[in-house]
Amino acid sequence: xxxxxxxxxxxxxxxxxxxxxxxxxxxxxxxxxxxxxxxxxxxxxxxxxxxxxxxxxxxxxxxxxxxxxxxxxxxxxxxxxxxxxxxxxxxxxxxxxxxxxxxxxx
Numbered sequence: 001x002x003x004x005x006x007x008x009x010x011x012x013x014x015x016x017x018x019x020x021x022x023x024x025x026x027x028x029x030x031x032x033x034x035x036x037x038x039x040x041x042x043x044x045x046x047x048x049x050x051x052x053x054x055x056x057x058x059x060x061x062x063x064x065x066x067x068x069x070x071x072x073x074x075x076x077x078x079x080x081x082x083x084x085x086x087x088x089x090x091x092x093x094x095x096x097x098x099x100x101x102x103x104x105x106x
Contacts, residue, residue: 037095038062048090053080065101067091077105 027033041062046054059070067087071077080087084103092098 034099037097037099041091041095041099044094048094049087052076059106062100065099067100067103068106069103070106081105 024033027036041048042060045057045060049057053076056071056073056076057069058072059068061068069077069080071080080103087103088100091100
């Protein structure tokens with residue numbers, strides 16, 4: 001077997017694509033791209049809203065473009081309710097797309 005024929009199967013063909021492109025398309029097709037962004041938002045909550053808000057947030061959930069927040073402080077919940085648009089804007093800018101359209105407090 002010549003060296004040339006041994007490695008000829010390893011050459012890139014015209015229909016092959018970089019792994020990153022394939023993974024990006026696969027993640028988008030199966031909805032993993034949005035789920036990954038949601039996890040990034042939850043992880044970045046202290047950075048997005050500040051430590052005072054983060055320490056008083058008990059639970060963060062995003063479903064159907066709605067952010068659900070459970071707060072320890074009723075005063076903090078009331079203050080944040082008045083600034084819903086700011087929260088929506090910060091999160092969507094961080095995500096680079098419209099991940100949330102509304103905020104509900106519990």
